[in-house]
Amino acid sequence: MRFFRRTRRRIRDRQVEVSGRPVDDVDLDSLLALVADSLGYESTFAADGATLLLSGPREFSVRLTGLRREAARRTREDWPMLVSEHLAHAVAVVDEPLDACDLGQVRPLLRVRVFLADEIEGARVVGRHLSSDLVEVLTVGYGGAVRPVRPEEAGCWPIPAAQALDLALRNARDDERLSVSRRDLGGVAAWQLDGPTAGATAHLRHLDDYLPVPDDGVLVAVPAPGTLLVHPVEGIGVVRAIERMRLHAQREVDGREDGLSPQVYWWRDGRLTLIRADVIAQDGQVRLVVAPPPEFARLLAAIAARPPR
Structure with missing residues (x-):
């Protein structure tokens, strides 16, 4: 066994000497060639190691710059999986009209x-x-x-x-522009923002483009990737709003194939914080147990202490 290990090491060292490339790159290339062969492809590397030409059922090039950077951040034990997934993905997306590496x-x-x-x-x-x-x-x-x-x-x-x-x-x-509509959640007023794609949350950072955002922020529910449900944090009525939004979001998630989260969040100063609320069934009754994060609990206490307007 030592003889074979020494032989492989000598072969690799000779490859490094001839190519003038780092040992890690040569080792990664050897692994790439081995995996390519298992997929039924012959492999030809560019002189700078930036691309790999695969010839077999199809002929196409695979970019390696990103793979080499990712390999440098991971242990060698991860390389076989990394290379296998990279080449399998390259084969799977070969017919995509655009090159995601560009x-x-x-x-x-x-x-x-x-x-x-x-x-x-x-x-x-x-x-x-x-x-x-x-x-x-x-x-x-x-x-x-x-x-x-x-x-x-x-x-x-x-x-x-x-x-x-x-x-x-x-x-x-x-x-993309979200549409805005008003919702009545059992006596709690809210805004619903809907988008044509699954990226409605991308607009959270520019929520004031759609509606007024008070200094204390807003409650947000994300029952689907293209939907935001928003309620301003303006008074102690926000406690009831958490309950109504949580139950509404749960119904939405349960009734949709693309349901996302049934939870309620607090958006303020560019941060989204989970206000965990669990629906508990006990003794034939259903109740909502809310566990607000400390910062939000302090805000509720401050709101409760404010004189009525």
């Missing part, structure tokens, strides 16, 4: 969609937390052909992931 091509098609954190746990996506349980995920595409951007694709771009997410949010704000 920011110039996909820039206007970048959007952000919100998912429950539990739903995407372990998924290879580019995203950031909007709240403790909601994640903004970078997507590319249009119409029904929208999908998450993979880290290796975003790694090809000349901008960091956070900047790409901000770009996607600007695209949504500039290209």
Whole structure:
């Protein structure tokens, strides 16, 4: 066994000597060639290692810049899975009209969609937390052909992931306009904002373009990716509003295939904070147990202490 390990090491060292490239790049190339062969493709690397030409059932090029950056951030134990997923994805999207690794091509098609954190746990996506349980995920595409951007694709771009997410949010704000309607939730007035795509939450940061936002912020429910339900935080009636919005959001989520979150959130100063409220069934009765975060609980106490207007 030692003989074979020494032989492989000598072969690799010889490849490094001939190519003049770093050991990690040569090792990654060997793994890429092995996986490509298992998929039925012959592989030819560009001299600079930036692309890989696959020849077999189809002939096409795979960009490797983002993959190499992602591999540099991960342990070698992760490389086989990383390479396998990268080449499998490249084969799966070969017929897409645009190259997601080319920011110039996909820039206007970048959007952000919100998912429950539990739903995407372990998924290879580019995203950031909007709240403790909601994640903004970078997507590319249009119409029904929208999908998450993979880290290796975003790694090809000349901008960091956070900047790409901000770009996607600007695209949504500039290209899409939400419709606004009033809702009566059992005596609690609210605004409902709906959009033609699944990125309504992208407009949270510009909510004052649609309706007045008080200094204490607003309550927000996101029962579907294209819908926002909003109630201003202006008085102690906000406690009742939490209950009404939570139950309404639960019904919406239960009745839709694209239901998102039944919870209620507090939006203020660019932050979305979960106001956890659980529906508890006990002894044949259903009640709502609200556990507001400390900062919101302090705000409620301050509101209750204010003299009536």
